[in-house]
Amino acid sequence: MRPGQRRRHPVLAMLSARASARGDRGRAAACLLLALAAAACGRATGGKPVIAPGTPVVLVSIDTLRADHLPAYGYRGVATPALDALRREAILYTRAYAHTPLTLPSHTALLTGLLPAATGVRDNVGYTLDAAKVKRREIPYLPQILKDHGYATGAAVSAFVLQGKTGLAAGFDFYEDTIEFRSGTGLGGLQRPGTETLRASRDWLRSVAGRPFLFFFHIYEPHTPYEPPEPFASRYPSKYDGEIATADWIVGQLFDELKHLGVYDRAIVVLLSDHGEGLGDHGEDEHGVLLYDEAIHVPLLLRLPGAQMAGATAGAPAQLIDVAPTVLALLGIPLPPRLRGASLVELAAAEAGGAERHVYSETFYPRLHFGWSDLASLVGRRYHYIEGPDPELYDLSRDPRERANLLRRERRAYAELHREMQGYDRSLAPPAAVDAETRRAMAALGYIGGGAAAAAAAGPLADPKSRLDTLADLKAGFAAMARHDYPKAAETFRRTIVKNPGMADAWEFLARAEAKLGDGDGALAAYDKALRLSNGSPLVAVSAASLEFDLGRLEQAALYARMALAAHPSLAHGLLAQIALRRRDLDGAEREARLAMDEKSLRLAPMITLAEVLHARGRYEQALAVTRRAEEIYAQRTAKDPSLIQGLSLIEGKIQADLGDAAAAEAAFQTEIARFPDDERAYSNLALLYALTGRPAAAGALLQRLVTDHPSAAAYAEAVKTFRALADRAGAAALLRYALHLYPRSQALRALAR
Numbered sequence: 001m002r003p004g005q006r007r008r009h010p011v012l013a014m015l016s017a018r019a020s021a022r023g024d025r026g027r028a029a030a031c032l033l034l035a036l037a038a039a040a041c042g043r044a045t046g047g048k049p050v051i052a053p054g055t056p057v058v059l060v061s062i063d064t065l066r067a068d069h070l071p072a073y074g075y076r077g078v079a080t081p082a083l084d085a086l087r088r089e090a091i092l093y094t095r096a097y098a099h100t101p102l103t104l105p106s107h108t109a110l111l112t113g114l115l116p117a118a119t120g121v122r123d124n125v126g127y128t129l130d131a132a133k134v135k136r137r138e139i140p141y142l143p144q145i146l147k148d149h150g151y152a153t154g155a156a157v158s159a160f161v162l163q164g165k166t167g168l169a170a171g172f173d174f175y176e177d178t179i180e181f182r183s184g185t186g187l188g189g190l191q192r193p194g195t196e197t198l199r200a201s202r203d204w205l206r207s208v209a210g211r212p213f214l215f216f217f218h219i220y221e222p223h224t225p226y227e228p229p230e231p232f233a234s235r236y237p238s239k240y241d242g243e244i245a246t247a248d249w250i251v252g253q254l255f256d257e258l259k260h261l262g263v264y265d266r267a268i269v270v271l272l273s274d275h276g277e278g279l280g281d282h283g284e285d286e287h288g289v290l291l292y293d294e295a296i297h298v299p300l301l302l303r304l305p306g307a308q309m310a311g312a313t314a315g316a317p318a319q320l321i322d323v324a325p326t327v328l329a330l331l332g333i334p335l336p337p338r339l340r341g342a343s344l345v346e347l348a349a350a351e352a353g354g355a356e357r358h359v360y361s362e363t364f365y366p367r368l369h370f371g372w373s374d375l376a377s378l379v380g381r382r383y384h385y386i387e388g389p390d391p392e393l394y395d396l397s398r399d400p401r402e403r404a405n406l407l408r409r410e411r412r413a414y415a416e417l418h419r420e421m422q423g424y425d426r427s428l429a430p431p432a433a434v435d436a437e438t439r440r441a442m443a444a445l446g447y448i449g450g451g452a453a454a455a456a457a458a459g460p461l462a463d464p465k466s467r468l469d470t471l472a473d474l475k476a477g478f479a480a481m482a483r484h485d486y487p488k489a490a491e492t493f494r495r496t497i498v499k500n501p502g503m504a505d506a507w508e509f510l511a512r513a514e515a516k517l518g519d520g521d522g523a524l525a526a527y528d529k530a531l532r533l534s535n536g537s538p539l540v541a542v543s544a545a546s547l548e549f550d551l552g553r554l555e556q557a558a559l560y561a562r563m564a565l566a567a568h569p570s571l572a573h574g575l576l577a578q579i580a581l582r583r584r585d586l587d588g589a590e591r592e593a594r595l596a597m598d599e600k601s602l603r604l605a606p607m608i609t610l611a612e613v614l615h616a617r618g619r620y621e622q623a624l625a626v627t628r629r630a631e632e633i634y635a636q637r638t639a640k641d642p643s644l645i646q647g648l649s650l651i652e653g654k655i656q657a658d659l660g661d662a663a664a665a666e667a668a669f670q671t672e673i674a675r676f677p678d679d680e681r682a683y684s685n686l687a688l689l690y691a692l693t694g695r696p697a698a699a700g701a702l703l704q705r706l707v708t709d710h711p712s713a714a715a716y717a718e719a720v721k722t723f724r725a726l727a728d729r730a731g732a733a734a735l736l737r738y739a740l741h742l743y744p745r746s747q748a749l750r751a752l753a754r
Contacts, residue, residue, distance in 0.1 A: 054212035065273035082252030089307035096300035106274035113324030117425035126431020129167030140336035144171030156201035158220040160190030194219030194250035209261040269303040283468035288365040314348035371502025373461035385417035504533035518713025518746030538564035678710040680718035713746035
């Protein structure tokens with residue numbers, strides 16, 4: 001062979017010789033064979049994929065995505081060009097299942113390769129992955145294992161329930177979880193758009209593109225509330241489908257970035273969802289309570305480097321705990337002995353004659369939140385068995401929508417699956433305080449012991465499907481809260497509690513409604529019940545702390561805030577800063593405010609608190625600089641949620657007033673009122689500014705507008721205090737008498753009457 005001459009592949013040499021011998025027609029046939037041979041060269045050999053050392057790994061999780069709402073699974077109601085393109089180059093698993101219809105425990109199972117009982121994470125709140133065990137290698141964790149093998153590890157998440165403090169940040173070099181807390185918003189609503197999450201992770205991605213890396217990318221579309229942006233909102237009558245189209249567009253942007261970086265084609269890409277969505281199919285609109293197919297059947301696509309095995313379809317049951325061992329096996333990394341999952345590649349290759357396997361799923365959500373029974377299920381090629389007080393068995397081959405319970409007819413199948421179910425650990429440890437500070441705060445408030453799990457063990461519990469009317473009642477209560485009909489909301493939640501006295505969530509919602517009605521004692525009593533049933537839920541504690549603060553009970557407010565320190569440190573430190581500020585402990589207030597900001601300094605609420613503290617210290621220019629920085633950060637957000645900057649223009653107005661710029665102060669107060677027309681604080685500050693600048697009539701008219709357009713006990717109390725500050729004692733007295741007639745249970749108004 002001459003220097004520089006390439007060795008010819010024996011198959012190509014043979015094809016070339018045949019083409020020469022057979023003439024033009026032979027050449028045409030040989031060209032076709034050449035194309036097929038060339039395509040095969042970039043694919044698996046001998047049925048096994050070829051994976052280079054250091055291959056990048058990209059895990060994409062689209063939260064709350066039902067498999068049967070994607071075109072790749074036969075749905076025609078939405079267009080998903082990015083996912084369709086991925087499907088053409090990937091293996092599609094038609095029967096993939098999540099182990100729980102809840103975000104945190106599902107992702108914990110995904111990344112550990114362990115079922116929820118093995119990790120101890122059984123709900124979105126009150127449970128954490130033990131990061132110390134991950135570091136000691138007692139719990140296998142994909143990010144930590146890859147990091148140990150030289151990989152850069154990064155994650156960007158879009159839901160508050162996946163914040164790094166849950167333990168998920170263990171093993172990650174980069175974990176972007178800057179999601180703001182907003183009071184009065186359910187846990188599921190604490191999210192950010194996937195576009196924000198992608199923007200926050202681009203710099204890290206670009207910095208590691210030339211290295212072996214793992215990137216875990218999570219987006220919350222299409223989780224509730226379904227609010228797709230344009231053009232998808234107008235394009236689809238189903239808002240859920242509109243959010244799926246939005247998710248597809250975001251994933252397409254990620255893939256474009258990976259292609260631009262030269263990573264996409266050589267990476268292992270896994271795309272999946274953590275659980276599905278009820279959409280009313282069995283009486284549940286969302287997820288968490290039931291275990292039917294729509295809740296646990298999820299999309300799963302595996303794209304291998306060079307699109308090996310492109311277009312393959314696997315019909316054997318697959319599960320999320322298969323992902324970690326699959327990635328490790330492809331990379332040639334030894335598997336930790338505790339992993340129970342299988343290789344998805346082998347599952348696809350051997351499915352025709354593969355042995356029967358069942359995927360285990362569970363939900364403790366109805367037990368922990370509603371006082372109903374937990375559920376568990378096993379699903380295989382044909383049958384889906386759901387175990388609860390009233391067990392169910394469905395033949396998925398004949399009844400994919402699960403309408404006919406065959407348990408009494410298929411006694412043999414039921415017996416086998418029931419027997420297999422006994423091999424799974426379904427014991428439940430109650431949600432717990434995990435640090436000494438939290439335990440001390442709980443003990444001071446009387447919340448040690450008991451909890452939802454203990455209460456649930458007291459006797460037989462209701463089957464969730466028999467209580468679905470309660471979900472409708474809760475939905476009606478939420479709707480009443482949204483339209484500010486607080487009496488109707490309170491009535492609805494009380495009716496719910498009569499039927500379900502162990503429902504922690506209903507007590508929490510009742511407390512919110514009572515607080516809006518001005519009944520502080522009633523609200524605190526409801527919060528107390530919710531805290532006892534939830535074993536000290538940190539989010540409930542935060543709400544109780546805020547109410548105690550509003551009532552001026554600062555010591556109690558601080559105790560409740562400390563209950564949330566471990567789970568939600570930024571939020572808890574922010575509350576403690578406000579308490580210290582009220583006490584005129586300015587050093588303590590500034591310390592807590594800076595702790596609330598943490599090292600990222602991108603969350604807006606802590607910045608607003610810090611500006612308040614700096615204003616109180618008379619450091620006006622510094623305070624103003626903080627407000628301007630917060631405005632800049634907010635302006636950079638692609639999806640702007642005004643609730644994140646509530647109070648920002650208010651404190652800016654106070655600073656400008658103290659700097660002597662009345663016009664700028666008035667403009668800031670007006671901005672706050674325009675953004676938050678039912679927040680009484682801006683009205684009172686603007687009214688005082690009007691009075692100080694010689695416009696008392698405008699002040700009176702503004703306060704009248706507050707109580708007329710946005711009536712509440714808090715609004716009337718603020719107006720009464722402002723009239724007194726303006727030395728209008730008669731006006732204040734008349735308004736107070738009227739307000740007490742409207743809100744006789746309001747402690748704030750009764751205190752003003754003394």
